[in-house]
Amino acid sequence: MSPASxxxxxxxxxxxxxxxxxxxxxxxxxxxxxxxxxxxxxxGGGVSKVEDASDxxxxxxxxxxxxxxxxxxxxxLLVQNDxxxxxxxxxxxxxIKSFIIPMSNYSVDAAFFPVSFFELLGLLGSxxxxxxxxxxxxCVLKMCEAGEIAMINKSDPxxxxxxxxxxxSNIDESQYCNYATFVPxxxxxxxxxxxxxxxxxxxxxxxxxxxxxxNAVKENYLCLAKLASIKxxxxxxxxxxMEYNDRIWSFTKEDFVLKYVExxxxxxxxxxxxxxxxxxxxxxxxxxxxxxxxxVDVLIDGTSIPDAxxxxxxxxxxxxxxxxxxxxxxxxxxxxxxFDKRLRSATALDWYDGAVPQPQLVLADxxxxxxxxxxxxxxxxxxxxxxDGFISITADTCFRDSSTAMEPxxxxxx
Numbered sequence: 001m002s003p004a005s006x007x008x009x010x011x012x013x014x015x016x017x018x019x020x021x022x023x024x025x026x027x028x029x030x031x032x033x034x035x036x037x038x039x040x041x042x043x044g045g046g047v048s049k050v051e052d053a054s055d056x057x058x059x060x061x062x063x064x065x066x067x068x069x070x071x072x073x074x075x076x077l078l079v080q081n082d083x084x085x086x087x088x089x090x091x092x093x094x095x096i097k098s099f100i101i102p103m104s105n106y107s108v109d110a111a112f113f114p115v116s117f118f119e120l121l122g123l124l125g126s127x128x129x130x131x132x133x134x135x136x137x138x139c140v141l142k143m144c145e146a147g148e149i150a151m152i153n154k155s156d157p158x159x160x161x162x163x164x165x166x167x168x169s170n171i172d173e174s175q176y177c178n179y180a181t182f183v184p185x186x187x188x189x190x191x192x193x194x195x196x197x198x199x200x201x202x203x204x205x206x207x208x209x210x211x212x213x214x215n216a217v218k219e220n221y222l223c224l225a226k227l228a229s230i231k232x233x234x235x236x237x238x239x240x241x242m243e244y245n246d247r248i249w250s251f252t253k254e255d256f257v258l259k260y261v262e263x264x265x266x267x268x269x270x271x272x273x274x275x276x277x278x279x280x281x282x283x284x285x286x287x288x289x290x291x292x293x294x295x296v297d298v299l300i301d302g303t304s305i306p307d308a309x310x311x312x313x314x315x316x317x318x319x320x321x322x323x324x325x326x327x328x329x330x331x332x333x334x335x336x337x338x339f340d341k342r343l344r345s346a347t348a349l350d351w352y353d354g355a356v357p358q359p360q361l362v363l364a365d366x367x368x369x370x371x372x373x374x375x376x377x378x379x380x381x382x383x384x385x386x387x388d389g390f391i392s393i394t395a396d397t398c399f400r401d402s403s404t405a406m407e408p409x410x411x412x413x414x
Contacts, residue, residue: 046208047207048201048202048207051195053199055187056199057070058199063080063084063085064083064085071171073095074096075095076096077096077099078098078099078101081101092177104126104164105127105128105164106126106165106166106167107129107130107131107163107165109166109169110130110132112347113167113182113353114352114357115353116353116358117196117357118200119137119139119405120358120406121200124139128148129163136342136349136350138397139406141393141395142396143402144395148402160179161178165180165203166179185356189255189259190221190359191218193356193357194217194218195214197214198214217357224263228265232371237267237371238269240293240296241302242299242300242303243303245303245304248278249280250278251273257302263363264363264367293330296328297329298370299337302339303338308340309390311340313384313385313387317331337384340390341378341388342380342390343391351380354380355379357408358409360411369383
């Protein structure tokens with residue numbers, strides 16, 4: 001190697017590891033990133049700055065980018081494929097992995113993985129492998145049926161390692177060098193989760209598209225939240241978001257759920273009670289539960305069930321163990337909701353997929369539940385009290401060109 005080449009590599013390495021050193025162990029509550037002006041070394045997709053998310057950071061160099069993932073503790077070195085660095089740099093350690101970008105192909109461990117992020121970025125054409133067809137995306141299903149996406153066995157190293165990147169959401173499983181962790185569900189609030197579209201955009205040099213989508217989603221979400229605050233100025237409906245499991249009802253503690261309720265103009269019942277779980281087999285617990293529910297205006301039932309189609313208002317009332325519902329305002333006002341309206345199967349709900357990158361649709365649904373207008377059709381929530389049905393996600397309901405980017409749905413806000 002010539003002295004000049006050696007010096008170049010030392011310069012690149014020193015820049016990269018300086019970046020790693022500054023990012024490792026840091027987790028800004030505001031998710032603010034360090035940004036360096038991007039050169040024209042083949043990226044052409046602009047620059048993404050993290051504004052709201054807390055669990056990842058982005059750094060830009062001249063011919064590379066670094067993503068610091070605060071969940072798995074890894075730094076991903078993304079090297080432009082037309083740079084001198086691309087053929088000379090390879091990392092696969094406990095804290096650093098390298099990838100050549102933009103991705104030519106990738107695969108996904110699709111169990112509870114929000115593939116809609118890829119659709120919004122227009123990256124489905126590069127999705128070549130998937131571990132299950134139990135996904136809540138009609139266009140991904142269509143591509144699977146057409147043979148454009150192969151079913152792969154994640155336990156077979158040869159099948160998984162053939163792709164440029166294999167995206168996963170379970171950080172506890174064993175990982176190969178091409179594994180990249182994608183966990184928007186780690187974030188506490190809806191907009192933080194949606195901003196993970198920028199994380200994926202960096203892998204494909206489509207930062208400009210990622211910024212565009214997130215900005216549109218965020219603007220719409222904030223507008224709807226402001227509108228809800230005006231509606232709730234006089235009176236906030238009391239909302240109970242609950243789950244039932246093995247005779248026990250639990251009020252949710254999840255921050256992103258509580259945030260949704262607040263932003264939609266509701267008041268979480270959780271803030272006014274000290275006990276979060278109630279055993280229906282215990283008479284005292286049951287009395288306390290019924291007393292609390294008599295103060296509730298809107299109830300959201302998040303119970304996980306193997307057969308969503310069989311779950312109705314009678315099922316809910318049976319689980320609550322009540323015969324007289326006269327004091328339950330949410331029953332008399334017909335406001336008992338579940339978020340399983342759009343589904344592929346009992347586990348493949350669009351709530352875990354499309355709702356993640358588009359929280360403005362969830363907020364619009366909840367605003368309609370809290371302040372009914374009768375002229376808005378919910379996307380993810382169905383009303384048990386009114387006998388709302390399901391929307392089954394199938395391949396034959398994909399009517400767009402899968403190779404093009406899916407546009408976010410913007411809810412009228414006035």
